[in-house]
Amino acid sequence: MLSKSEGDFMQSDSINVLAKWWLDSSYRVVLTGAGMSTESGLLDFRSPQGLWKGYDPKKIASIQALYANTKEFYEFYRKRLSCLSKAQPNKGHLVLAELQKKRLLNAIITQNIDSLHQKAGAGRVIELHGNLREAKCLSCGQKYPIEILEEKDIPLCKECNGYLKPEVILFGESLPHEALRHAEMETKRSHLFVVIGSSLEVSPANYFPLLARDVGAKLVIINMEPTLMDNQADLVIHAKAGKVLRKLQEIIDQGNSRN
Numbered sequence: 001m002l003s004k005s006e007g008d009f010m011q012s013d014s015i016n017v018l019a020k021w022w023l024d025s026s027y028r029v030v031l032t033g034a035g036m037s038t039e040s041g042l043l044d045f046r047s048p049q050g051l052w053k054g055y056d057p058k059k060i061a062s063i064q065a066l067y068a069n070t071k072e073f074y075e076f077y078r079k080r081l082s083c084l085s086k087a088q089p090n091k092g093h094l095v096l097a098e099l100q101k102k103r104l105l106n107a108i109i110t111q112n113i114d115s116l117h118q119k120a121g122a123g124r125v126i127e128l129h130g131n132l133r134e135a136k137c138l139s140c141g142q143k144y145p146i147e148i149l150e151e152k153d154i155p156l157c158k159e160c161n162g163y164l165k166p167e168v169i170l171f172g173e174s175l176p177h178e179a180l181r182h183a184e185m186e187t188k189r190s191h192l193f194v195v196i197g198s199s200l201e202v203s204p205a206n207y208f209p210l211l212a213r214d215v216g217a218k219l220v221i222i223n224m225e226p227t228l229m230d231n232q233a234d235l236v237i238h239a240k241a242g243k244v245l246r247k248l249q250e251i252i253d254q255g256n257s258r259n
């Protein structure tokens with residue numbers, strides 16, 4: 001068993017390695033998951049205290065649930081919306097946005113629907129699972145700002161009375177083709193691919209780290225708990241994303257100021 005100071009020392013060693021790879025790489029891509037946003041006060045799905053504790057996700061966040069358990073479906077999304085609207089980007093989001101502005105980060109692929117990368121100032125973000133900014137009528141395709149969910153228990157389209165679906169990808173739906181295509185393109189270009197705060201249990205998002213390895217990129221995983229793909233990675237850091245990214249930024253800034 002490592003003592004705290006031995007553990008901290010090894011962690012800072014690992015972050016030094018990550019910083020070196022970051023500066024040596026010419027194309028860096030990150031894939032973020034729910035763990036990226038827990039430091040903003042948003043629950044993830046699969047941690048012991050995560051959102052799914054006590055819920056069967058397929059009964060509440062699936063396309064079938066929208067039709068069969070309509071009231072519960074909207075209640076769940078109203079609850080999520082109320083948490084999201086209060087959430088602010090954390091230090092980790094800010095570091096990634098800053099690295100992107102300095103052209104030291106080439107692509108952000110996210111499984112998150114919370115828009116916190118954008119709120120932190122990131123430019124283009126590839127959203128694999130959609131977003132909670134808009135809702136769309138399942139019958140006529142009319143789009144509405146997401147706040148329409150708060151108007152009634154069961155909000156309906158003002159044009160045709162169809163059900164409104166938040167623009168998130170629900171269980172049972174396929175992922176947006178354009179986002180997948182972009183994510184694949186960026187992954188294939190990567191020299192360094194860093195997963196941040198994802199259990200990597202959800203596919204097809206968990207296909208990208210393996211694709212990155214196949215094209216010869218270095219794979220790094222930053223996650224509080226072990227993931228299914230730790231044994232595929234060149235470097236694994238089990239720590240809080242915000243802490244690791246803050247330290248990474250410090251080392252990169254020092255490296256740049258010396259050049």
Ligand code: NAD
Nearest residue numbers: 033034035038044045046112113114197198199224240241
């Ligand atoms: P997940 O819940 O399966 O895994 C999250 C992982 O992050 C866990 O392994 C946990 O140990 C780790 N983690 C938690 N806090 C962390 C921190 N501060 N630093 C580093 N690691 C931390 O989430 P996932 O892999 O993203 O899985 C899938 C689904 O979760 C996606 O479909 C996504 O849409 C959805 N989701 C999104 C949000 C959001 O938008 N913020 C929130 C919950 C779930």
